[in-house]
Amino acid sequence: MYDLLIAPFAEFDFMRRALVGVLALGLGAGPVGVLMMLRRMSLAGDAMAHAILPGAAVGFLAAGLNLWAMTAGGLIAGFAVALGAGAVARATQMKEDAALAAFYLVSLALGVLLVSLRGSNVDLLHVLFGTVLALDDATLLLIVAITTITLVVLAALWRPLVLESLDPGFLRSVSRAGAPTHLAFLALVVLNLVGGFHALGTLLAVGMMMLPAAAARFWTRELTALVALAVLIACGSGVLGLLVSYHSGAPSGPAIILVAGGAYALSVLFGSVGGLLPRLVPRRHLEA
Amino acid sequence: MLNRRSWLAALAAVAFAAPALAQDAPPAQKLPVVATFSILGDLVHQVGGDRVRVSTLVGPNGDAHVFQPSPADAKKIAGAKVVFVNGLGFEGWIDRLVKSSGTRAKIFVASKGVEPREMAEEEEDGHDHDNTAEAHGHDHGHDHGGTDPHAWQSVANAKLYVANIRDGLIAADPDGKATYDANAAAYTAKLDALDNEVKAAIVRIPADKRRIITSHDAFGYFGAAYGIEFIAPQGVSTEAEASAKDVAKIIRQIKAEHIPAVFMENISDPRLVKRIANETGAKIGGEVYSDALSDDKGPASTYIDMIENNIREFSSALSS
Numbered sequence: 298m299y300d301l302l303i304a305p306f307a308e309f310d311f312m313r314r315a316l317v318g319v320l321a322l323g324l325g326a327g328p329v330g331v332l333m334m335l336r337r338m339s340l341a342g343d344a345m346a347h348a349i350l351p352g353a354a355v356g357f358l359a360a361g362l363n364l365w366a367m368t369a370g371g372l373i374a375g376f377a378v379a380l381g382a383g384a385v386a387r388a389t390q391m392k393e394d395a396a397l398a399a400f401y402l403v404s405l406a407l408g409v410l411l412v413s414l415r416g417s418n419v420d421l422l423h424v425l426f427g428t429v430l431a432l433d434d435a436t437l438l439l440i441v442a443i444t445t446i447t448l449v450v451l452a453a454l455w456r457p458l459v460l461e462s463l464d465p466g467f468l469r470s471v472s473r474a475g476a477p478t479h480l481a482f483l484a485l486v487v488l489n490l491v492g493g494f495h496a497l498g499t500l501l502a503v504g505m506m507m508l509p510a511a512a513a514r515f516w517t518r519e520l521t522a523l524v525a526l527a528v529l530i531a532c533g534s535g536v537l538g539l540l541v542s543y544h545s546g547a548p549s550g551p552a553i554i555l556v557a558g559g560a561y562a563l564s565v566l567f568g569s570v571g572g573l574l575p576r577l578v579p580r581r582h583l584e585a
Numbered sequence: 586m587l588n589r590r591s592w593l594a595a596l597a598a599v600a601f602a603a604p605a606l607a608q609d610a611p612p613a614q615k616l617p618v619v620a621t622f623s624i625l626g627d628l629v630h631q632v633g634g635d636r637v638r639v640s641t642l643v644g645p646n647g648d649a650h651v652f653q654p655s656p657a658d659a660k661k662i663a664g665a666k667v668v669f670v671n672g673l674g675f676e677g678w679i680d681r682l683v684k685s686s687g688t689r690a691k692i693f694v695a696s697k698g699v700e701p702r703e704m705a706e707e708e709e710d711g712h713d714h715d716n717t718a719e720a721h722g723h724d725h726g727h728d729h730g731g732t733d734p735h736a737w738q739s740v741a742n743a744k745l746y747v748a749n750i751r752d753g754l755i756a757a758d759p760d761g762k763a764t765y766d767a768n769a770a771a772y773t774a775k776l777d778a779l780d781n782e783v784k785a786a787i788v789r790i791p792a793d794k795r796r797i798i799t800s801h802d803a804f805g806y807f808g809a810a811y812g813i814e815f816i817a818p819q820g821v822s823t824e825a826e827a828s829a830k831d832v833a834k835i836i837r838q839i840k841a842e843h844i845p846a847v848f849m850e851n852i853s854d855p856r857l858v859k860r861i862a863n864e865t866g867a868k869i870g871g872e873v874y875s876d877a878l879s880d881d882k883g884p885a886s887t888y889i890d891m892i893e894n895n896i897r898e899f900s901s902a903l904s905s
Contacts, residue, residue, distance in 0.1 A: 309833055310864045362856065430832050431856035433863075543829035552828070
């Protein structure tokens with residue numbers, strides 16, 4: 298048991314760093330993912346992750362494998378797309394999802410163009426699949442800082458955020474906090490994706506956000522429990538994924554997300570709230 | 586849409602400017618020669634001198650393993666009188682490219698006469714090597730586990746390349762025989778000096794320190810010729826994503842075998858190499874060039890510069 302679970306972290310520094318990284322990511326991405334799901338923005342996260350790519354690519358092309366350049370580039374591109382799509386949605390007839398789709402596709406194409414402008418695109422591919430095994434001090438601090446900011450902002454804006462998710466009309470009628478809250482939330486999404494991007498890459502970072510939230514939804518309807526469970530599943534997937542990668546030799550990023558995917562599949566099957574099996578089994582078995 | 590067109594033109598210029606290694610004012614009389622990659626291009630340039638116009642398909646810093654020929658490359662081959670390839674399975678794409686370009690150029694294999702080495706992976710049991718090589722010779726992925734194509738990493742082999750290039754050029758352009766003979770002789774003398782220089786540098790490294798862990802499987806000929814042991818990290822894939830298991834294995838191996846230096850540019854990404862080095866205390870080697878030259882401003886813009894750069898990096902990492 299010790300060899301299986303503890304020894305990898307005890308023996309290797311890089312495993313300990315990866316552990317801290319995934320725990321921090323799970324702590325921030327869990328609640329954000331739950332709110333995304335409640336706002337029916339589950340796919341918007343994916344769009345946003347694609348939108349970050351050109352920014353990170355520009356950062357990489359300008360400064361090489363520089364943490365700050367790539368972070369800044371990703372943040373700028375992510376904010377530009379989020380704000381641009383939001384502005385178009387509010388100023389015109391277009392729905393936000395369509396606007397977001399338009400913006401992220403343009404951004405993605407720009408990213409691909411930039412990637413191929415660079416003679417050898419192999420380097421950049423490595424960059425886009427960040428690696429959780431190579432977190433240095435600066436990257437870890439960045440991820441932890443992002444998680445801290447996320448949790449503080451969430452704590453401060455929790456009520457308007459939840460209200461806006463569940464009943465935006467009501468929030469509009471009682472206060473004007475709706476739009477700023479929405480923007481702050483989008484900013485959190487971009488921040489978390491950029492944080493996750495350093496550890497997992499642009500595409501897999503969304504998995505850490507959405508899969509735990511989607512899985513948690515099958516076990517509870519209560520918001521606080523939902524958030525707690527999502528965080529638990531996210532962190533658990535991170536740890537388990539690392540261990541799977543350590544013992545089986547599977548690449549660590551996909552391993553982490555696949556473990557989260559496994560948690561989702563189990564939840565779909567056995568989840569007490571709307572899971573498949575509990576529905577099929579006669580009701581009295583449920584009331585044990 | 587004038588804008589877009591100029592954009593495209595700019596793009597094309599960027600894409601194709603790099604491979605044109607020696608395209609300064611091409612007069613019509615020069616013999617058009619294509620070399621498949623930049624290192625070979627430099628050798629051809631050294632031998633051909635002013636009589637040939639060398640263009641390369643895979644330019645500086647390009648990777649011939651994953652090269653995707655473009656129509657422009659087929660055009661280059663179609664217009665060439667002579668094509669030099671490395672052979673030994675290095676350019677898997679060249680046959681189709683030659684065929685589809687419809688060229689009537691003569692194709693010469695520069696590595697002719699080189700004694701081929703097997704890739705390091707197959708050497709784990711030292712007994713009866715020739716037989717195992719033959720028995721295992723089939724059914725392996727085409728770029729690993731077969732013949733090691735990176736023969737130019739040993740300077741002695743480069744001299745063979747030069748001789749082959751000289752013969753090829755003379756066959757295509759008999760009038761230039763005197764020039765080619767003279768250039769080849771002069772350049773071979775330089776290579777001899779280089780060879781001695783490398784050997785002298787190796788002697789200065791303490792014998793028990795001549796070990797480098799590298800996933801770069803391009804230095805087999807170099808290691809065999811000069812007596813540096815290149816240890817392959819066990820079971821490491823060169824795919825984009827490394828697993829925790831791979832990294833753990835490398836770290837254990839470096840610690841257990843007291844390997845002083847890590848040169849691993851094509852495992853995953855530099856951040857990971859840095860992490861490994863931090864954790865083991867091994868030194869990270871600087872940038873070494875194996876399959877391609879650097880661009881003009883880089884430290885390895887010619888073959889000789891490349892070898893000098895590499896030996897400098899190896900010795901500074903090993904003799905600290």
